[in-house]
Amino acid sequence: MDQPYTPTRLLFEGRYRKFVRDLPQTVFFCPKCRGRGCNTCDGYGKLTKDSIQELVARVAMPRFKARRNKFHGAGREDMDVRMLGTGRLFVFEMQKAKRNTVDLEDLAAEVTRRSEGRIEIFDLKLCDRKRVVEIKETHCAKEYQARVRFEEGAEVDFDAAAKVLDDLVSQDRFDIVQKTPQRVAHRRADMDRVRWIKITAWERDGNDLMVSILSQHGTYIKEAISSDDGRSQPSLSSLLGAPCTCVELDVLAILDPDPDPNPESAT
Numbered sequence: 001m002d003q004p005y006t007p008t009r010l011l012f013e014g015r016y017r018k019f020v021r022d023l024p025q026t027v028f029f030c031p032k033c034r035g036r037g038c039n040t041c042d043g044y045g046k047l048t049k050d051s052i053q054e055l056v057a058r059v060a061m062p063r064f065k066a067r068r069n070k071f072h073g074a075g076r077e078d079m080d081v082r083m084l085g086t087g088r089l090f091v092f093e094m095q096k097a098k099r100n101t102v103d104l105e106d107l108a109a110e111v112t113r114r115s116e117g118r119i120e121i122f123d124l125k126l127c128d129r130k131r132v133v134e135i136k137e138t139h140c141a142k143e144y145q146a147r148v149r150f151e152e153g154a155e156v157d158f159d160a161a162a163k164v165l166d167d168l169v170s171q172d173r174f175d176i177v178q179k180t181p182q183r184v185a186h187r188r189a190d191m192d193r194v195r196w197i198k199i200t201a202w203e204r205d206g207n208d209l210m211v212s213i214l215s216q217h218g219t220y221i222k223e224a225i226s227s228d229d230g231r232s233q234p235s236l237s238s239l240l241g242a243p244c245t246c247v248e249l250d251v252l253a254i255l256d257p258d259p260d261p262n263p264e265s266a267t
Contacts, residue, residue, distance in 0.1 A: 021079075023051065070092075
């Protein structure tokens with residue numbers, strides 16, 4: 001006589017692409033009430049309606065008849081950063097799952113369909129808990145495209161800026177020193193991090209610059225552009241001699257594993 005299936009922990013891995021700028025990777029709980037509901041979050045307990053985790057869970061959890069879930073990304077991009085190219089690896093973990101045979105290709109298609117153009121997930125396959133450790137400990141260089149805008153009122157010599165950028169493109173990668181950015185100082189140790197960066201291409205788009213960047217895992221790209229009040233040196237702002245900020249950022253590719261084994265995770 002067949003034994004009843006015992007609820008267990010199940011995991012599957014895959015990749016996601018994110019096409020919008022207002023979607024976090026995991027549930028974004030309200031920092032004031034921590035999910036209980038308050039005036040800041042209008043009683044919802046979180047600061048965004050959806051996350052990639054929730055978009056996957058709404059399809060996966062009923063199909064696997066699971067109770068709880070966790071989302072493990074191979075790094076994460078900021079909520080306002082798009083993840084393009086071949087996507088980012090992730091593992092979706094379900095606890096107390098009562099079903100272990102689900103059509104993962106159909107699951108991926110349904111998540112993608114119901115996301116209404118916000119995300120796409122693909123290449124799903126079952127995996128074990130070891131994959132969580134593997135993807136979190138694998139450090140990869142990344143390619144970005146940044147829309148760079150000079151601060152209002154800044155005196156910008158675009159001819160001089162073009163020469164600086166052309167020189168940077170022709171040079172090899174260089175090191176920058178980054179103190180913990182002010183935007184994450186409340187949750188990360190204040191320390192200096194040395195990271196390499198390479199400007200690979202650029203073009204002018206009106207008064208903005210579209211800058212292609214290759215960088216080491218753990219580089220804070222926005223701060224590498226703005227300088228973060230001097231906490232990242234050198235920065236694109238300091239090299240151009242005019243204050244500028246990154247107003248849009250896309251991850252274009254996550255490359256082969258980085259040879260540096262110990263960089264701290266960042267965007």
